[in-house]
Amino acid sequence: MFPNKTTFQLNRKSKQALYLQLSNTFIELIKSRKLLPETKLPSSRALSENLNVHRKTVVACYEELLLQGWVESIPKKGTFVNANLPELNVQNFTIENRHKKTNNTGFNFYHNEELVRKSPEKKEGFMYINDGISDARLTPAEDIARIYRRICGRKHIYKEMSYGSLFGNEKLRKTLANYLNKTRGLSVSYENILITRGSQMGIYLSSKLLLKKDDLVVIGETNYASADTTFLQSEANLVRVAVDENGLNTKEIEEICKKKAIKAVYVTSHHHHPTTVTLSAERRIHLLNLAKKYSFAIIEDDYDYDFNYNHSPILPLASHDANGNVIYIGSVCKTVAPVFRIGYLISSKEFVNEAANQRRFIDRQGDALLELTFEEFIKNGDLDRHIKKVMKIYKTRRDLFCKLLEEKFKDVFFFEIPKGGMAVWLTLHKKYSWKTISQIAYKHQLEIGEWQRYDIANSKHNAIRIGFATYNEEEIYELIKRLSKTMNEVKLLKKSL
Structure with missing residues (x-):
């Protein structure tokens, strides 16, 4: 029996044509x-x-069904449901539940617990600790949008809208080469540069080219957690060395090299992630000499080079590299705003060519229009002006944040005022735990986040990284207020036990 006409619920206000609504039913x-x-x-x-x-x-509906193969038309007889359609094997299939989502997958796939990160659900009234990100409210969005619109209005812009270079926009690569040569002491051409979607892509591509199963990569005892995970995905073995006030302990690296062949050393030389310390000049030279002697790569992740409050930025390892050992990685994501996924990988032309080939299989090319926008943004001096502006703001926020930490929590937290970057490395007194603080802070609408990821090596350092740049002065006072309430409750709980 043919279904009742009430089965056909047609919405005449819908943007979908009536004949398609009818055919879908x-x-x-x-x-x-x-x-x-x-x-x-x-x-x-x-x-x-x-x-x-x-x-x-x-x-029109019947023609659509015919084209899709659901029905067949028999001359002089009419239109019939296709006789050769197999039965769709589903349970409880009804028109009413056809759009309901299922949490079950009908096939097997590989799970990887190492990749799981818990992102807190954003709730109204909550404050969220971050590990050092820029304040998006300071983004020169109008300036960037103005450049973008001007580029899109060019007569021959359509030429940029098809498939382009795996290496990224050539204009941007040339402008970046000139900019980095002047500001960071590099000596590279555009052929040494691959535009990426941020630093993380640079780390990933480097890992894919350098590491195979059981290869050794040296990292800090404390290290950028996402880099650790990336290297583990290549099935490499992580070899950890100590990190002190002068950065990675290169003497330990030398001892390792005497006994084993290592493929790479990963270093955040300017402001070590997460502790914020700077790799000393002596250790920089030592590390470069070791790389030459033992033929390993140095993956230099210079994620926040621009932010220095006490002195001029220290030139990166890449600026002293005369032997082609350094893979230099950076981005404008931290400097301007995380949403603008413009980064770069700089190395020998041979390595960059291979990295571009590898990039083909995860991201055929970048955003050409955005890359052209940032080419002008950098070339016109807008980036430098933005850096000068936010540097003053972030320094003020750093000073206030550290002052309040010292005043309110001198018996609880221990820290050094960071010389640069956008975060403080905060060590908690051994008698307290971040687990307890995290639980109680939540009651005061303060989300601490994944404090465990700062000690993947399980060294029990009892420290986490807390960003200050993203909060204005009013928000810093509020953050400290909520943290004070939390710690008062933690102390009472400790006394009662």
């Missing part, structure tokens, strides 16, 4: 076996009168 009826194979459909005239729609709508 027929498809669901056929899949649910409410219209069996070989069932004859009403004539176009009869159905149009029954549903109060134009006959052309029904004709």
Whole structure:
């Protein structure tokens, strides 16, 4: 029996054409076996009168069903449900639940617990600790948008809208080469640069080219957690060395090199992630000499080079590299705003060519229009002006944040005022735990976040990284207020035990 006309719920206000609504309903009826194979459909005239729609709508519907193979038209007999359709094997299939999502997957796939990160659900009124990100409210969005619109209005902009270079926009690469040569003491050409979607892509591509199963990569005892995870995905073995006030202990690296062959050393030389310490000049030279002697790569992640409050930035390892050992990685994501995924990988032309080939399989190319926008943003001096502006603001925020930490928590937290960057490395007194603090802070609408990821090596240092740049002065006072309430409750709890 043909379904009642109430089955056909047509919404005349919908943006979807009526004939498509009608054909989709027929498809669901056929899949649910409410219209069996070989069932004859009403004539176009009869159905149009029954549903109060134009006959052309029904004709278009039947033509759509015919093109998709759901029905077949037999001359002088009519339109029938395709006799050769197999039964769709589903349970409890109804038109009413066809759009309901399922949490179950009908096939096997590989799970990787190492990749799981818990992102807190954003709630109204909560404050969220971060590990050092820029304040998006300071982003020169109007300036960037103005450049973007001007680029999009160019007469021949369509030439930039097809497939482009795997290496990124050539204009941006040339402008970046000139900019980094002047500001960071590099000596590179555009052929040494691969534009990436941020530092993380640079780390990933480097890992894919350098590391195979059981290869050794040296990292700090404390290290950027996402870099650790990336290297582990290549099945490499992580070899950890101590980090002190002068950065990675290069003497330990030398001892390792005497006994084993290592493939790479990962270093955040300017402001070590997460502790914020700077790799000393002596250790920089030592590390470069070791790389030359033992032929390993140095992956230098210079994620926040621009932010220095006490002195001028220290030139990166890449600026002293005369032997082609350094892979230099950076981005404008931290400097401007995380949403602008413009980064770079700089190395020998040979390595950059291979990295571009590897990039083809995860991201065919970047955003050409955005890359052209940032080419002008850098070339016009807008980036430098933005850096000068936010540097003053972030220094003020750093000073206030550290002052309040010292005043309110001198018996609880221990820290050094960071010389640069956007975060403080905060060590908690051994008698307290971040787990307890995190639980109680939540009651005061303060989300501490994944404090465990700062001690993947399980060294029990009891420290986490807390960003200050993203909060204005009013928010810093509020953050300290909530942290004070939390710690007062933690201390009372400690006394009661």
